[in-house]
Structures are given as structure tokens and as C-alpha cells.
Amino acid sequence: MPSVHALGEVALIDRLTRRLGVVRRGRGVQIGIGDDAAVLRGSGRQLLLFASDMIVDGVHFRRETVPARWIGWKALAANVSDIAAMGGRPLAAVVSLGVPPATTARFLEDLYGGIARCAKRFRLSVIGGDTVRAPRVVVDVAILGTVKRRHLTLRSGARVGDRLFVTGRLGGSLKSGRHARFMPRVREAQALVRRVKVHAMMDLSDGLASDLWQMSRASRVVLRIRRTAVPVARAAGSIEHALMDGEDFELLFAVSRRDAARVPGRIGSCPVTRIGAAVARGVAVEQEGPNGRIRPLIPTGFKHF
Ligand SMILES: [Mg+2]
Missing domain, CATH: 3.30.1330.10 (PurM-like, N-terminal domain)
Structure with missing residues (x-):
């Protein structure tokens, strides 16, 4: 049997989920394991x-x-x-x-x-x-x-053609102390779901690159970001840190191309930035460089085990 280190978080959760069998989805459960929260009938x-x-x-x-x-x-x-x-x-x-x-x-x-x-x-x-x-x-x-x-927004709702956005600025959360002193984006999320139909949303905990993969896997769409569009926090120093550092606790979300025009550039003091789009069916995350070259975006961020 492999160790949890050898498995990694995704494969571990997969194994444990399978072991739960039918008890994952009993009476009252609308959405079980696999999103930011489970959803129960209210x-x-x-x-x-x-x-x-x-x-x-x-x-x-x-x-x-x-x-x-x-x-x-x-x-x-x-x-x-x-x-x-x-x-x-x-x-x-x-x-x-x-x-x-x-x-x-x-x-x-x-x-x-x-x-x-x-x-x-x-x-x-x-x-x-x-x-x-x-x-x-x-x-x-x-x-x-x-x-x-x-208003319910799952990770799995992104569709081909959707535009991708993030709140705040990313990276350097450990260095700046923001990993502990952050403001959860309740107000911002509420403003968004009231204003537009948010197809998919999740919070950024493991680093943008890694979290994009989570959304791609859940939604079965290829996500492509423009490197130069990613909002970099001052403490991050580099775009690489903004892509890979964990614990940003910002929101990543997808809306239709039409609704994208109605997403505000900021909510209160929080910037909202368009970073890319869902470009095809499938599971992958790509980055477009300043020269227009497209490469896969491979996470090197926070590892749980
Ligand atoms: Mg989360």
C-alpha cells in the first residue's frame, strides 16, 4: 500500500471517498464530497x-x-x-x-x-x-x-466559452502574514451572485495553478489563463509566486461571455480581475505567455502530504 505522501491529496481523497460507498449520499444530501462545502436540503x-x-x-x-x-x-x-x-x-x-x-x-x-x-x-x-x-x-x-x-455555485459548473476571474491579488500570503490575516470574500461573493449568473466558483487555498486544476477536473473544461493578466500581490514579488503560492483565500469564478461584461472591476476595495477563459472540453490548465505561446500550467504549489 502506498503512503499518503506517495498518493498525494487528490488520490487519497478519491480512495477514502470510495471506501465510504453509499453513505456518501443518504437522505437530505444534495451535493456530497468534492466541493468547498457539502450541500444539504434545507x-x-x-x-x-x-x-x-x-x-x-x-x-x-x-x-x-x-x-x-x-x-x-x-x-x-x-x-x-x-x-x-x-x-x-x-x-x-x-x-x-x-x-x-x-x-x-x-x-x-x-x-x-x-x-x-x-x-x-x-x-x-x-x-x-x-x-x-x-x-x-x-x-x-x-x-x-x-x-x-x-445562488448556489459549485466548482463543476464552468462551461466552454466562460470567462475566468479572480478577486484580490495573489501570492506572497505567507511572507506578508495575509495567510492568517485575510478577509473571507463573503461580501464580494454575495455581490457577484446577485449581479450575474456565476457558473462555477471556489476559493483559492492551494495556489491558483493547483486550484485551476481542481475546477478543470470538476467542470471537465480546459482552462486557459493569460500570465500577464494575473493580479500579483506586492509580497509575491513574481508572477510565478502568484500562480503557485497557497492560502490566498480569494475567489476564482467563471461566468458566461455575456455576463463577463457585467462583472465589476472592483467590489468595495477588492479588485476583480479577468484572467482567462474556459476554451474547450477536457481536463487541462494552460497558460498563455506574453508572446502568445501556450504551455501547460503545472502546479508546484502547496502539497498537503
Ligand atoms: Mg475551498
Whole structure:
């Protein structure tokens, strides 16, 4: 049997999903594994969204360099970002905490201060969780959200001819501290789904190149971006970093060519940039260089295992 390192995240999830068999899709499940959040039947025109995201000391942050309140913020905000990416609004979360016994109460209170600040900002409740002893700090959040049926945006809805956009500027999130102090794009996503028919949307967590592949695989369309169009964050320094760095927590979305003209250039203070299009059926991601040459875009970004 291969190790999880040898398999990589995509193949691992594939194997585990298969092992679940029929329990993936029981009563009330509209969309199961494979998107930013699962979709459950709600009441009337509302659907329920259900997601979780865990962060671990030494993997997603370093306790020595990130203040406790920003660790708390990040843990909840990453979950809020997944709800935003589905076109929804966060409703409630539970927080489970693993901590070494020598951890000070002060550290944990500060961490919860960050959780509380994020919850207040995005108007959700924190309604439970668990605390256990662990060799290092782990914050695991599960979140519920709601979405109007007509606003639901999956990764799998991109069609040939669609235009691709991203919010914000990409890359350098670790260097700038933005990997923890980011603003989940709930407002921006809401503005978009109200204004245009968003065919597909997801949040950027593993790096644009890698996340484009996820959307390509889910939608079965070839995505092509123009390298010079990608908005590069100052901290990224180079286009290569903007393509490969993870934890941007920005939105990647696809709309029809007609609707593309109605996508605003910014929403509040957040820029929205057209970066490419879905050009054919199939699974691939391509980049067009300044000279017009088209090459495959191969991710070298964040590896989960
Ligand atoms: Mg996501």
C-alpha cells in the first residue's frame, strides 16, 4: 500500500471517498464530497452548506511567529471562505481544539478572541466543540451556512466559452502574514451572485495553478489563463509566486461571455480581475505567455502530504 505522501491529496481523497460507498449520499444530501462545502436540503428556497477545515501548528501556521488571535481568526476565516465560495453565508460553527498541556490559558483565550472577532464580523455563532490533549496546537472547525438555491455555485459548473476571474491579488500570503490575516470574500461573493449568473466558483487555498486544476477536473473544461493578466500581490514579488503560492483565500469564478461584461472591476476595495477563459472540453490548465505561446500550467504549489 502506498503512503499518503506517495498518493498525494487528490488520490487519497478519491480512495477514502470510495471506501465510504453509499453513505456518501443518504437522505437530505444534495451535493456530497468534492466541493468547498457539502450541500444539504434545507427548507423552501434555502439550502444548507456544511464544511470543515483544520489548521495545525507547524503546517498551517507557526506558533512562534503568528499571534494567537490571528491563529483563531485564520481557523474560522478559512471555513467562512469555503461557505462564501458556494455563494452562501455562514450560520454557525463548532470549534475543536487540540492543545499540549503546557499551553497557557492566555494563549487559548487570545486564540478564542480571534475566533470571536471573526464570528462577529461575519455574523455567525460559535455553538460548541471539544478540547483534547494533543502534541501540538490543532484547531478544527466545522461550519454550517445557508445559500439561496439560485445562488448556489459549485466548482463543476464552468462551461466552454466562460470567462475566468479572480478577486484580490495573489501570492506572497505567507511572507506578508495575509495567510492568517485575510478577509473571507463573503461580501464580494454575495455581490457577484446577485449581479450575474456565476457558473462555477471556489476559493483559492492551494495556489491558483493547483486550484485551476481542481475546477478543470470538476467542470471537465480546459482552462486557459493569460500570465500577464494575473493580479500579483506586492509580497509575491513574481508572477510565478502568484500562480503557485497557497492560502490566498480569494475567489476564482467563471461566468458566461455575456455576463463577463457585467462583472465589476472592483467590489468595495477588492479588485476583480479577468484572467482567462474556459476554451474547450477536457481536463487541462494552460497558460498563455506574453508572446502568445501556450504551455501547460503545472502546479508546484502547496502539497498537503
Ligand atoms: Mg475551498
